[in-house]
Amino acid sequence: MPSTILIKHLQRSLTFVCAILISFIISKAFVIEPEHFPTISIVSSVMAVSFICYGNRALVGIISGLFLHYYFAGKEIGVTLLFSLILPSLPYVFALLFNTISKRFNDYPISKKIGLYFIIFCCCFPISNSLLLLWVRFIGDQIAPSMDFLSYSVLGSFLTQSLISPVLIFAVSQFNEKSLKEYKTLDRDMRNSSDNDKSYKIWLLTCTLLMLIAVTQPDPLLLNSLCFFLLVLIIVGFGKHGFIRPLIMAAVVILMMVFDSVTRVNLSQNIDANFYGLFVVLSVITALAYLLASHNIKNYELTQKQILNERIDPYTGLYNITQLKDDLSHIRTSVLIYLDITPTLTTVSDIGHAGRSHLIQQLSLYLSARDQGMSNFYRPPFNTGLLSFIPLSHDIKDELKYLARYLKKFQFFWEGSSITLVDPTLHCAKISNDNDIEMAVSILCEQPPLVSVSTNWVDVQPTPIYKICKLSFIQGVFKNNHFELHCQPYLNLSDKTAKSHSFEVLLRIKSETGEQIPPAEFFPLINQFSLETKLDSWVVKNTFKMLDLMVDDWGKIEKCAINLTAKSLGLPSLAHSIILSANKHNIPLSRICFEITESSALQNEQQAIDTLNILREAGSKIALDDFGTGYASFAYLRTLPLDVLKIDGSFIKELPTNETDRLIVSSIATIAKEMKLETVAEFVETQEHVEILEPLGITYGQGYGIAKPRPLADYLAELKNSEYETLKAS
Missing domain, CATH: 1.10.1760 (Arp2/3 complex 21 kDa subunit ARPC3)
Structure with a gap:
């Protein structure tokens, strides 16, 4: 040693x-x-x-x-x-x-x-x-x-x-x-702050070309003139293009001028006033360059300090989302981590704002002490928790497991007591520096609290809906008429020789790219922004309009089912507007069946009953959708004027293998028969389903095993030009 x-x-x-x-x-x-x-x-x-x-x-x-x-x-x-x-x-x-x-x-x-x-x-x-x-x-x-x-x-x-x-x-x-890490970082940040890589390259290329030209000049006057112009150009670059590169270039240019002057003095063996004057001028220029560089650096530091103060939460000391975006912009790929402490705060709701802030502070200090790549912590907007990130590595899953175990040891000290975190879950997402960070954070923060789950990986790749503001998107769909009517035909299980056809009207949306957006993505937005009644009105109006345009023989249609939401049924004017629209488009309401989504509670049950009675008196049929899964399945059987029960697909899917589901479906079919109600079985996926449902007395089957959803216009055109057997075979 x-x-x-x-x-x-x-x-x-x-x-x-x-x-x-x-x-x-x-x-x-x-x-x-x-x-x-x-x-x-x-x-x-x-x-x-x-x-x-x-x-x-x-x-x-x-x-x-x-x-x-x-x-x-x-x-x-x-x-x-x-x-x-x-x-x-x-x-x-x-x-x-x-x-x-x-x-x-x-x-x-x-x-x-x-x-x-x-x-x-x-x-x-x-x-x-x-x-x-x-x-x-x-x-x-x-x-x-x-x-x-x-x-x-x-x-x-x-x-x-x-x-x-x-x-x-x-x-x-x-x-x-x-060594000199803070200087190098400052130089890089100053160059990046100008956010103009093109101007930097032009500046660097211009300076390099002028230096090459100056080196080849035999005339001292021309050489010094080029060099002085170069020095001005370099000094202009101080701050805008960092300070290390301009410093190096200034040193090279001044050495060129001094070397040329010393060479000429040694050849003539005479030191004249011009030589001394050159040194004085170069010294003055250098001093001014230092002053200018210091001034630019000082202004940049003050600006950054002000920005930093604006980006730090005064109560917790955490950075905000803007700082997170800046920090992630320098890293190609990383794992964004969100720790939601809502479950903990729910259990200690009496600690107040000061207690919540102390919890976040103690937690961030505890995680910082671990020193495993999580150096900075950020406060997500409108959420209670911590955001951070770590570089993506091959052993990232093991690292997150260790972090989850480390979190379980955390103790929050407050007014003489200490507690551990309640159900801490690390919501994680792989991101790159070209991701929409705000959207990724939004998706992470929207994750519901999970019980006994230490790590939850989330896909933050934006769907078409997330590319713009949700509200703006759904309003644009209405404004630009991006809805498309589709339908899914039924199979009459009780009468295979029936010549008329039944189907349910469905809704789809086309994004700006032409891709079809599934209902599971846009229906939550309809509910979120209370647009159910507007949507129901659009569907009824446009369905009636298309039926009027494309149906010549109503004898071919037994039942056209249209969904109505619970909120729409609470409107006193609904029945009147439907009947008015039906009359306008020559629609026989006896061929229309309105489906009530039973999984949503009726907000105004008496008004809903009145509305349904009016529609029924006008000839319409009323169906109770998703029967067996909602708020008051059998209570609605007693109060609502019904004609059809649609058995929820959760009881149908496993019918071939689940005896309990078979008993439930059989019981529902018996009750419906006693009440003189028709039945529709959803999620009929195979011929085996059909063979089980027929003996149970189910009236209709609906599902991919019968027919897949298709554009309503295509189906009506096919219905108009084809016989029943052709349709059935399709």
């Missing part, structure tokens, strides 16, 4: 030695030969970055690298040792100062940390470093440095620490994922 640690230290020290030696080689490209001074000191930058990132661990390697360079450069051993110890001292002290202050102000915004770096390394360090170099040069060469040397030293050191050192810091951070 000690030998491994020693090898690791030696490898690290060797890396720093190589970095120092390479930086001396690169720095030669920026040395002013008349002054024997590097305008851009890559060595100084490497030392500063090494001490900032690695602290004391870099000291041995840096000193060793300096010693080797000066020793092989022909310096005396004493001078070599002096240079090797003195030169790293200032970067080390300033790096130590910067790291100490940064740790103390760790929670400060990044804009202030950048300001701190600018003050310490871009302002104070260049002056201190220049004074140290003056002294070292005087000690080494015994020559008093000129004021020009001092000026170039300060400006060169300023440019070095302003541009080269930050670029090297970000380069070093690429080898450590956690």
Whole structure:
């Protein structure tokens, strides 16, 4: 173990030695030969970055690298040792100062940390470093440095620490994922906030092309003009396109300009005023760029802080759904989790709003402490519970099982007492970043409380109904007449030779894509928005209209069954409007049978009885649908004026194998016969069903074994042009 640690230290020290030696080689490209001074000191930058990132661990390697360079450069051993110890001292002290202050102000915004770096390394360090170099040069060469040397030293050191050192810091951070994570995240978020990938690509391409053009220019005036234009373009990109990429590009452009100027000075062996002026201008531009970048970052941070405050629930401290959408936008696939705590709150309803908030807070802290990918928690709108997400993985089911077990250990402490969660269920859904997150959350939150179910997987893929507002959808169906009339024929089991036909009118909806939406999806919306009476009116009116248009011989029709809801039967005007519509379309009401859905309670029973009596007196028949499953099956037999009983399909489905169902159906058939009522058996799926029902005295059979639902217009056209035997065979 000690030998491994020693090898690791030696490898690290060797890396720093190589970095120092390479930086001396690169720095030669920026040395002013008349002054024997590097305008851009890559060595100084490497030392500063090494001490900032690695602290004391870099000291041995840096000193060793300096010693080797000066020793092989022909310096005396004493001078070599002096240079090797003195030169790293200032970067080390300033790096130590910067790291100490940064740790103390760790929670400060990044804009202030950048300001701190600018003050310490871009302002104070260049002056201190220049004074140290003056002294070292005087000690080494015994020559008093000129004021020009001092000026170039300060400006060169300023440019070095302003541009080269930050670029090297970000380069070093690429080898450590956690290093400078907040800076990288801020850079990414600033680029993403502009939400214009095209403009970023154009900006990047333009800058790259201009740099390539500038590099090939032999004319210094043209090169500097292109570079100054480039700097303006790059500075404009600060903030809008992040700050790391603009910083790197600005460093490259300024190095190009300095290298070109140093090359021309060395060729002419003359330092003119233009050279010094260029350094001053570049330093001013760099300082302004820092100010602009800090200002943009500060504004972005303030905006994000304000947005964050708006996205946090003040009572529970949880994020809202908008923050959830932002967080999920960066993840390709994940599992959205909703924990409904309604069952728990129902049992402790006296804890009040404060207690509910504390429960949510304690629960989120408890889950956060688990540290298994659930870092943030969100408050769903209009629901009591917690939302979170975890990345999708191959062992996601095992992870959710562990999470469910972990939840069972949770204790909610309130006013000296503690309780566990009541029936906690994790409602989970697989989602991708292109899903409609609001819709997915809505579907998850609509899940009913489940007993003894720890994990409930939910399909949140939107059906055609969920693609738009529910109310808007169903209103649009009425407005645009998207309903379609279908029917399902009966089979007369009591008289196989009957020439007339019976059928039930059904309803379907076509979505905008042309797909048919099943009743199970749109009927709940009809009930939810109290549109039952409007729907019944539409069905009666359009059925009568189609019958008038397509039926020439009413002798072929024995019974056309139309459903009426309990709410419609409570309207005093219903019977009158039906009779009026029948007269208008020449419909013999003796051929119409109105079905009452027995699974819904009659809201105004006396009015319903009056309405049914009027319709019956007008010639209609009345059927009680879903008999045997509703609120008051046998009570309705006593009170309602009925002609037909429709036996619920739940008693018919398993008739061939279930003796109990057979006894129930036989009993209903006997009661109906005694009351002189006809019977219809639903869910007749096979010929075996037919063979069982016939001896029991059931009048009609209805189901897929008899005939599948079909468009009413097609059936009436077929009925108009065909004989009974043809229809029966179909």
